Amino acid sequence: MDSFRRALELEPDAIIAQGTSTDIGPAYLGTSRLLTSPAACERDLDLVVSAAVERGIPFLVSVGGGGNDAQLERSLDIVRRVAAKQPRRLRVAVVSGEVDRGYLEGKLAAGVSMPSLAPSHLIPPSLGAEHVREAECVVAQSGPEVVQQALSLGVDGVVTGRTLDAGLFAALPLARGFDEALSWGFAQVINDDGVATTPAGVSDGALLGILRDDHFDLVPGSPRVRCTRGSVLAAMIRERDDPEREAFCGGILDFRSVDVEELPDARSVRLRGFGWSPTPYAVKVEGVRRAGYRSIVIAGMRDPDNIARYDSLLDALREKVRTVLALPEDSYRIDFISYGRDGVLGTREPLRDVAPHEIGLVVDVVARTQEEASAIAQLVRSSVLHTGYPGRKSNEGNVAFPLAPPEIDVGPVHVWSIWHALPLDDPLEPFSMRVEEMGG
Structure with missing residues (x-):
């Protein structure tokens, strides 16, 4: 991918790719099928892992489509094959987000209320024990805290199951001390990748984000695309029922005062002016x-x-x-x-x-x-x-x-x-992590 290689020339601090989603429907979570073929996964992971190892920067990836443990382990087999090609052994943090039904039943028995996050007749307005028992598989969207904990261990990479898309991208900026509004604003826009460019959806569409004290720049890797004020604003309101705000696991991101400036190179943009209002911490559970x-x-x-x-x-x-x-x-x-x-x-x-x-x-x-x-x-x-x-x-x-x-x-x-909010005092509680040495 030419755009990926061009982006690497700007010396990024991490390479991030998200591979879990609910956009693909419930079948992948229910059947544990991988979203893409093993060959396609291996090609992409080879690019990401090899480039990260060569530059001494971490790779952060969510894998598997639905993000359950079976998909995570099958994807890890691919990561291990890629790691075997590297010139040294790698330490990789592996994060599971599959939730044991007994854990949720215990929360409900303790009086924890889990309201629905979806206005659908298929989703009960409040989660009950009977809904948990009939579920075949349940995962929780990990926030940035799990990835931050993994990075604090000095690992070469982090491989997660189901993860909040923006959380994967917000983890490193938050760990480096950038404020929450800027970090989450950056994560929200860049996680849509090629959607923020024009023409949208070009397959060779790696996007580089550069954060500074009060703003961040988006730079397309491919010379075939560019970021414009219109393309970025369109990406920001994509798939939103509220075009001005987006709720995340610990707060609400506010878009109303965002300024998008087109830069002199006519292909990059600068964004500033995001707002952030803290809220009680909760993660989404999907079943x-x-x-x-x-x-x-x-x-x-x-x-x-x-x-x-x-x-x-x-x-x-x-x-x-x-x-x-x-x-x-x-x-x-x-x-x-x-x-x-x-x-x-x-x-x-x-x-x-x-x-x-x-x-x-x-x-x-x-x-x-x-x-x-x-x-x-x-x-x-x-x-x-x-x-x-x-x-x-x-x-x-x-x-x-x-x-x-x-x-x-x-x-x-x-x-x-299950499409509900799980309140948490500890953002790490539902998730398990291990560090695995592989390759070399």
Whole structure:
């Protein structure tokens, strides 16, 4: 990566990369699958670790996608392979954020209230012991304090499970004595990386942050992109329900007085004016429960007569499943996702009544078992192919299937069930850390 190498020429104090997120949905936490392939992880970690070791600076990375212990350990195997290529042995701090359910039940029994952080019907407004018991996996977002503790041990690098994205980037500035407003403001903007540049999303998009007493600069590594006032402000309000403030584990970051100055090189920016209001310390805990098993069918429809009666066709398919399989109606769910009509916006689609010339149909079935989900998908597949309608000229061919077999068993389905704040007197309490020597 040219941008990465160019950024290294400016002699950074650390190399930081975050690899955990909830943006990817609950499946990765529930199944412990890695977000990216081991080969891709190894390529990226090789770049990060090798560059850090060569320059004698720490690498700070969160790994695994969902960030549970299984993902952490699989990612550590990759780190060990990378470490084996280095010219000396490395001391690496390993931080686990997977939370034992007994720990949370003990907190609840002691009267600790854990309010929801998400306005969703899937998330209980206050965490209860029953929600903890039904969760398959729970992780806590570590704040910067865990990374700071690891750095105080003089390690070569820190590898964590689930971590607050901005916390990973705020750890070193806070450890070096920069004030909280500047450190968190820096962390909040730079953790979005290429999103703060234009054009946004360029894959070769390493971003360098330079902190000084009352401001920080953002310098893109790639000559193909630049930071502008607009691109940085857009990154600051991205994925926010409040464009002026962002709550973190120990305070609220205030954007209202931020000044973004475009620098003379026409590609870097300078930011100052962040505010910080301390709040009682709490970390976010994230958990998933199993909601069933999924099978899908993908089909294409182009016959105008069939499309004209599309809604009645879907009603007939639902009725066929209900009468033929006779399963309890609350034991399964069928969603018909209709691309070309309203597959993206659903009932909010303003052009829903405009007849499309074709429909791409995704049948999404979730049931109690994989066998039941598969049986429903197979019945829908055969029924959608052969169901008659006025004006039909043959007894089959209603749809075309791009894949064989048309029904695909996807596996377990997980949903977010814990998305709550865990109050803490000690920011390190839910997390465990060990130092491992590797490589050399």
